[in-house]
Every structure is written in structure tokens, then in C-alpha cells.
Amino acid sequence: QKEVEQNSGPLSVPEGAIASLNCTYSDRGSQSFFWYRQYSGKSPELIMFIYSNGDKEDGRFTAQLNKASQYVSLLIRDSQPSDSATYLCAVNPSGSEKLVFGKGTKLTVNP
Amino acid sequence: DADVTQTPRNRITKTGKRIMLECSQTKGHDRMYWYRQDPGLGLRLIYYSFDVKDINKGEISDGYSVSRQAQAKFSLSLESAIPNQTALYFCATPDRNTGELFFGEGSRLTVL
Numbered sequence: 001q002k003e004v005e006q007n008s009g010p011l012s013v014p015e016g017a018i019a020s021l022n023c024t025y026s027d028r029g030s031q032s033f034f035w036y037r038q039y040s041g042k043s044p045e046l047i048m049f050i051y052s053n054g055d056k057e058d059g060r061f062t063a064q065l066n067k068a069s070q071y072v073s074l075l076i077r078d079s080q081p082s083d084s085a086t087y088l089c090a091v092n093p094s095g096s097e098k099l100v101f102g103k104g105t106k107l108t109v110n111p
Numbered sequence: 112d113a114d115v116t117q118t119p120r121n122r123i124t125k126t127g128k129r130i131m132l133e134c135s136q137t138k139g140h141d142r143m144y145w146y147r148q149d150p151g152l153g154l155r156l157i158y159y160s161f162d163v164k165d166i167n168k169g170e171i172s173d174g175y176s177v178s179r180q181a182q183a184k185f186s187l188s189l190e191s192a193i194p195n196q197t198a199l200y201f202c203a204t205p206d207r208n209t210g211e212l213f214f215g216e217g218s219r220l221t222v223l
Contacts (some may be wrong), residue, residue, distance in 0.1 A: 008151070032210045043201060043214035044154075088154070092210050098144070099205075099212060103153035 001094040002027040006102035014110050017028025020075040021087050022028050024072070033065055033072045036088040038104065044088055048074065079109040114138050117202050117215035125223050130189040132218045134202030143185040144212075147171060154201070160185055185207045192222040 004027040013019045021035075032051055036044035049062040050056045050072065062075040072091075076083055089102040115136045124130055136143065139175040145157040156169030158177040166179055174196060176188045189196055 007118060034211065036212075041217070041219075043200070043217050045214075046211050049209065049211060065132075090212070097142075097205070097207075097210075098156065099210070101154040103151065 002030075002091075002100050004089055004091050004100050004102040006087075006105045008103060009106040010108055011105055012107065012108045012110060013079050015079060015081060016080050017109075017110050019079045019083065019107055019109070021074040021076075021089075021107065022071060023089030023090045023091075023102055024071045025093075025100075027091070027093040028067075028070060030070075030091045031065075031094065032092035033063070034090040034099065035061075035063060035072075035074045036090060037083075037110075038086045038088055039073070040086075047087070076107075079107075081109050081111050083107060084109050113216060115202055115204060115213050115215040118202075119218060120216060121219045123221045123223065124192055126193055128192050128222075130192050132187045132202075132220070133199055134185045134187070134215055135183050136213070136215075138204055138206075138213060139182075139184065140204040140206065140213075142205050142207065144203045144205070145169075145175075145177060145185070145187045146200045146203060148201060148217075157187065157200075160187045160200070169194065171179075189220075190205060192220075193197045194222045196220065197222045 035047045038044040049064045064073045086104040090099040144159040146154045200218045203212045
């Protein structure tokens with residue numbers, strides 16, 4: 001069973017701070033990694049994807065991938081109350097075209 | 112209009128009733144999936160279809176069936192609903208080039 005693990009939280013940060021969300025995965029051959037944001041009762045929406053080791057930045061969001069350690073993280077700079085949501089990590093295991101999702105980390109940004 | 116449309120968005124039904132959730136997509140993708148989401152359990156794959164003639168069970172298919180009526184349409188049925196099938200259901204379709212999943216708005220099902 002290929003697994004994706006996330007801390008369930010809740011993670012609480014003050015407005016303007018950096019929020020750090022972490023994810024580990026069990027399949028060393030995984031190739032594609034995704035972060036989705038999900039507001040309560042809504043569908044997940046893609047924030048970022050990353051395929052290569054290192055950092056990938058998009059506005060206030062930075063995804064970090066370390067394949068050797070089998071973890072992927074999402075940093076949110078200058079956190080805003082509107083960032084309060086559940087963040088889902090998803091991974092494409094090797095030999096599979098279906099994403100495996102973590103259970104999500106609930107983030108609360110306090111004004 | 113949304114690229115992936117689910118109907119109904121909300122449904123309350125009784126134990127033993129047959130329920131169908133419908134999904135249609137305008138992305139032109141060949142693959143379509145059904146997920147179930149429960150609090151604390153994340154997204155779990157019920158069924159997936161790689162094309163009209165290729166339908167596969169996911170990790171939690173018991174109690175569910177599906178029909179792929181066309182490339183753009185994929186429906187999920189509960190033949191005899193039970194209370195523990197109360198959940199939020201999502202249809203999704205992947206971009207085969209990037210792997211990104213595009214989700215429908217979700218169907219909230221309550222079984223009394």
C-alpha cells in the first residue's frame with residue numbers, strides 16, 4: 001500500500017507569518033507531487049505541482065521536494081486569513097497513473 | 112460553466128434506496144474517477160475509468176457501481192444506500208500530460 005502522510009493539524013499561524021506544511025510518501029519511485037487547497041465543503045483546487053528536486057516558487061507559495069528523504073513541503077509566505085483551508089498533498093506512485101492523497105492538514109491563519 | 116459538473120449537489124435519502132450521482136466533463140479527457148471524502152479519512156478512490164470500455168475498482172468499491180455512458184459522462188450508483196455511505200463525493204478527471212486532477216463541485220449525500 002503506497003502511502004502519503006501529513007500532519008492533520010490543525011496548524012495555526014498569525015497573519016503575515018510563514019506557514020509550513022509537510023508531507024512524506026512511501027514509494028521511492030514517485031515522480032509527480034501536487035498540493036491542493038480545499039475550503040470546507042468545496043472541491044480541491046490545485047495550488048502547485050513539482051516534479052524535480054529543489055524548490056519551485058509561485059507567488060507566495062513555494063513547494064520543496066526532496067526525493068532522497070521522500071518528503072515534499074509547501075511554504076506559504078505572508079499568510080492571509082483567506083489561506084485558511086485544508087491542504088492536501090498528492091503523489092503519483094511509480095507504475096500508477098492515479099494520485100494517492102494524504103489526509104490533509106488544516107491550516108488556520110489568525111488575523 | 113464548470114469543466115466538471117456533478118448532479119445532484121445535495122441529496123438526502125433513506126436506507127435501502129437506490130441513488131445515482133452523475134458527472135459530466137468538458138475537458139475532453141478520456142479518464143474519469145469517483146472519490147469519496149469523509150472527515151479525517153481524506154479522499155478515497157471508489158472507481159476509475161480509463162476510457163468508455165475500461166472501468167476499474169478503486170480501494171473502496173463495495174456497495175457502489177458505475178457506468179461510463181460516454182467519454183464525457185461517468186455515473187456512480189448506490190444500489191441500496193446505507194448510513195455509512197453518507198459522505199461528500201467527488202468526480203474528477205486527470206490531465207494525462209501534467210497529472211493534475213480537475214474536480215467537480217462535489218455531491219453531498221446523506222443516508223438516513
